[in-house]
Every structure is written in C-alpha cells, then in structure tokens.
Amino acid sequence: MSSKRVCINPGHSGSDPGNMAGGIEEEDINYEIGLFESAALKRSGVIVEGTRGSETKFASKQAEFDHIVAVSNDCNALTSIHDDAAGASAQGISVLYKSSEDKVLATHIYAELVSLTPWADRGLVQRNDLGVLNQTKPPAVIIETDYKTNAAARKLMVDPVWQKKVGEAIAKGTCAFLGVKYIAPSAPLVISAKPNRSVSYSSAYVRLNPNVHSRVTSTVHKGDTLTAIPGGTDLWARTTIGYILRSRVKEI
Numbered sequence: 700m701s702s703k704r705v706c707i708n709p710g711h712s713g714s715d716p717g718n719m720a721g722g723i724e725e726e727d728i729n730y731e732i733g734l735f736e737s738a739a740l741k742r743s744g745v746i747v748e749g750t751r752g753s754e755t756k757f758a759s760k761q762a763e764f765d766h767i768v769a770v771s772n773d774c775n776a777l778t779s780i781h782d783d784a785a786g787a788s789a790q791g792i793s794v795l796y797k798s799s800e801d802k803v804l805a806t807h808i809y810a811e812l813v814s815l816t817p818w819a820d821r822g823l824v825q826r827n828d829l830g831v832l833n834q835t836k837p838p839a840v841i842i843e844t845d846y847k848t849n850a851a852a853r854k855l856m857v858d859p860v861w862q863k864k865v866g867e868a869i870a871k872g873t874c875a876f877l878g879v880k881y882i883a884p885s886a887p888l889v890i891s892a893k894p895n896r897s898v899s900y901s902s903a904y905v906r907l908n909p910n911v912h913s914r915v916t917s918t919v920h921k922g923d924t925l926t927a928i929p930g931g932t933d934l935w936a937r938t939t940i941g942y943i944l945r946s947r948v949k950e951i
C-alpha cells in the first residue's frame with residue numbers, strides 16, 4: 700500500500716446538479732466516473748478521499764468549497780470531475796489547471812484521456828477563476844470529460860463502459876503523477892446483454908445510482924420483471940429503471 704492519498708471531487712450535487720442535457724444531470728455522470736476512478740486508485744494501493752455521496756446537499760457553494768478544502772487538505776492530488784455544456788456541435792475532452800504543479804498532473808491525466816474522445820484535441824487550459832483550483836492546497840485539476848450538449852458525445856457519456864474508461868484513465872494519469880504503479884483491472888467490464896430480473900423480495904427499492912444512499916426512483920414488488928441493461932456492479936444490477944441490489948432479484 701502506498702501512502703499516497705487522492706481526493707476525488709465528482710462535480711455538483713444535490714440542489715446544484717450541474718448542467719442538464721438530454722434529461723441527464725451532470726452530477727450523476729460525474730459521480731459514476733468518480734466511482735470507477737476510486738476503484739482503480741484503490742486497486743493500485745492509493746488511499747481515496749471522496750467529497751460527496753450520490754446526493755449530498757451543501758448549504759451553499761462556499762460550504763461545498765470549504766468541505767472540498769477540508770477533505771483534500773492532506774491529499775497528494777485532487778481530481779475534480781465535470782462535463783461541459785455549450786452548443787450542439789461542441790465536443791472534446793479538456794483538463795483545466797492553475798499552477799505549474801497542477802499542470803504536471805493535468806499533463807499526465809490528459810495523456811491517458813486523449814484517446815477516449817473521437818473528436819477534437821482540446822488539451823490543457825489554464826484557468827485562474829475557478830474555486831476548486833483557487834481554494835484547495837494539493838495539486839488540482841478539473842477534468843471536463845466532454846460536451847453533454849452534443850448528442851453524439853452524450854450517447855458515449857451515458858455508457859458505463861466509457862465512464863469506466865474515463866475513470867481508469869484519470870486514475871492511471873494520477874498514479875503516474877504520484878509515482879505509483881497503476882494496476883489495470885483484471886477483467887474488462889461486461890457489456891453483453893444480461894438476463895432480465897424478477898423481484899424476489901416482497902418489495903425493493905430501485906435507485907438512481909448503485910449506492911444505498913442514492914435517490915429511490917421507484918419501488919418494485921415480488922414477481923415484477925425488470926429489464927437488465929449493461930452496467931451495474933458486483934452488488935447492484937442495472938436495469939432500465941435504475942439500480943437494484945442483486946440480492947433482491949433473480950435472473951430470468
């Protein structure tokens with residue numbers, strides 16, 4: 700186990716869901732990518748500090764910044780995950796930085812990310828006006844994972860396979876920055892169609908994200924049939940209406 704520590708800040712939360720396009724809130728994609736980044740860093744022996752759960756609410760923007768500053772204070776790097784919004788034709792990944800130290804981290808991460816976009820190479824952008832970069836102590840970057848306002852990019856961004864690739868890429872670049880050996884996943888994420896599920900409990904919650912603290916989107920009952928879609932985790936089956944604990948359903 701290395702003694703390196705990374706703060707993951709999936710951008711936005713609660714009353715500030717970030718940009719919205721195609722019915723998808725930015726905070727949810729950021730959170731999913733953060734889970735994949737966290738798993739990859741932990742696999743590589745890095746200690747991970749997260750700034751929020753799937754639905755954490757902050758009293759104000761400053762309260763959120765204060766929390767991020769506190770959580771990241773003893774970390775060796777801070778990665779803040781966002782996605783972009785602009786016109787329908789905007790596209791591409793970019794990494795934002797402020798200091799020269801930030802730029803080294805940004806360079807490592809962008810080198811891993813650049814192959815994941817089929818579009819323009821937007822590269823590194825220096826910004827002096829962003830709270831996460833201005834107020835925090837460790838080397839920090841903001842990763843803009845693509846433009847959700849672009850329908851073709853959005854189709855990619857909601858795909859958990861792409862989300863995992865982005866999370867792994869951020870982790871790999873961060874490991875290179877820290878001088879930690881990145882350990883690749885032992886098996887690729889399964890993307891083939893999965894069997895549908897029948898609810899085996901008298902009633903069970905379906906959630907927005909694979910997390911017991913995530914918003915409940917519906918309640919299902921014994922015998923209900925759920926349509927499986929690619930994604931999910933060891934604990935959670937992903938369905939067209941959200942995530943449900945695998946222990947609450949059986950494959951049909």
Ligand SMILES: [Zn+2]
Nearest residue numbers: 710717781782
């Ligand atoms: Zn954002």
